[in-house]
Amino acid sequence: MSFLKRSLHRSVAVLLLPLGLLLIQTEVITRNLSGVVESPVPGLSRAVGIALFTGATLYLVASGLRQLAAAADTPL
Known part of the structure; x- marks a missing residue:
């Protein structure tokens, strides 16, 4: 997987964290x-x-x- 694609996927996942928390709290807020x-x-x-x-x-x-596993397999 290319660096850009992995970064895009991680960015979307990071943005989904607060959205998920907001949806969990919607009932309490409203x-x-x-x-x-x-x-x-x-x-x-x-x-x-x-x-x-x-x-x-x-x-x-x-x-x-x-x-981390890929970095551990990389020789120094």
Whole structure:
């Protein structure tokens, strides 16, 4: 995988972390706001947020470990 493609994937994963956290907290944030229309599927934003956050975190950890393993195989 090229350096630019890997950097793009990692950048997207880093941007998905706060988005996932925001979606997880949406129900709590909007609970006390007047005039907010509730979702017809109440737990969907939380489930999507958890999936995004977990997926992005796992990708970043796996990517870092792959890069570390590749660096360990490189001779000095």
